[in-house]
Amino acid sequence: MRNYLRWSEIPYPGQSYPPIPVTPEAGNWPMFFIAREGQTFLDPFRNHITWRIKNPNTIDWASELQIVQQSMQQITPEQIRIAQMWAAGEVNKQIIPIVFQMMETYGLASTKAARFLAFYQAAINDAFVITWHFKYLWDVARPCQYDRNLKTVLMTPSxxxxxxxxxxxxxxxxxxxxxxxxxxxxxxxxLMEECAMSRLYAGVHFKVDNDEGLSLGRQLGEIVVNLIRSQNI
Structure with a gap:
């Protein structure tokens, strides 16, 4: 078992106090596809969910920090562009135009488009809730809290x-x-791999934050697809 630094205990560079948390209660908000029974999560078919994400105590954070430091030292103009592009507003702002382009390209009927968008946006809500659940449950520090001299491409979120x-x-x-x-x-x-990797390029996330985030998100997406498929529409 490894230990790790706690986000809520360490100031960001240039600050005297730990950061003020943004919507820490969001991890308890209602979800559309996932139900809770105490500490247990259930899918739409009432199956218990074991989330595919590593416990942070099993992660080598010193090695993860070296990856971030090396990335910042060797950052390229293209990587900076990717970091800035995916950080321009909510991540959905970058994804939704791709969604509408595909709907138009493949002529998705208006009725099916409405269902698709409803399922997708509801899934994004659930993804945020689950993300916030784990963020504040585990309270893992950011790269700039491990290395206060780290020069990041973007500001670190709170x-x-x-x-x-x-x-x-x-x-x-x-x-x-x-x-x-x-x-x-x-x-x-x-595209989705690039979106995740953009946060390493930005210097605001460890690589494992992105790798495990993709794993968790894909699991939720697969749960939603299983429900869509079961309705046979």
Whole structure:
């Protein structure tokens, strides 16, 4: 068992007090597809869920910090562009235009488009809630709290780092979009991988935040796809 630094206990560089948390209660908000019974999560078919995400006590955070430090030292203009592009507003702001482009390209009927968008946006809500549940449950520090001299591309958000919300959103998006637009599966995969990796390029997340966020998000997306498929519409 390894120990790790707690986000809520360490100031960001240039600050005297630990960061003020943003919506820490969001991890308890209602979800559309996932139910809770005490500490247990249930899918739409009432099956117990074991989330596919590592306990942070099993992660080598010193090695993760070295990856971030090396990434910041060797950052390229293209990586900076990717970091800034995916950080321009909510991550959904970057994904929704891709969604509408695919709907138009493949002529998704208006009725099916409405259902698809409803399922997708509801899934994103659940992805945020689950992400916030784990962020504040585990309270994992950000790279800049491990290395106060770290020069990041973007400002570090004011909530715990693990898992990355961008990565969970991207992971959740991938199976849902791939179900509706199987012809675009490879492109969708690459775009969502880029979205997650952008947070390492930004210097605000460890690589494992992104890797485990993708895993968690894909699991949720697969749960939603199983429900969609069961309705046979």
């Amino acid at each position: 909530f715990p780092g693990y898992p990355s919300a961008h990565a969970v959103m991207a992971g959740c998006t991938e199976p849902i979009l791939s179900y509706y637009f199987p012809q675009e599966k490879n492109r969708i995969h690459l």
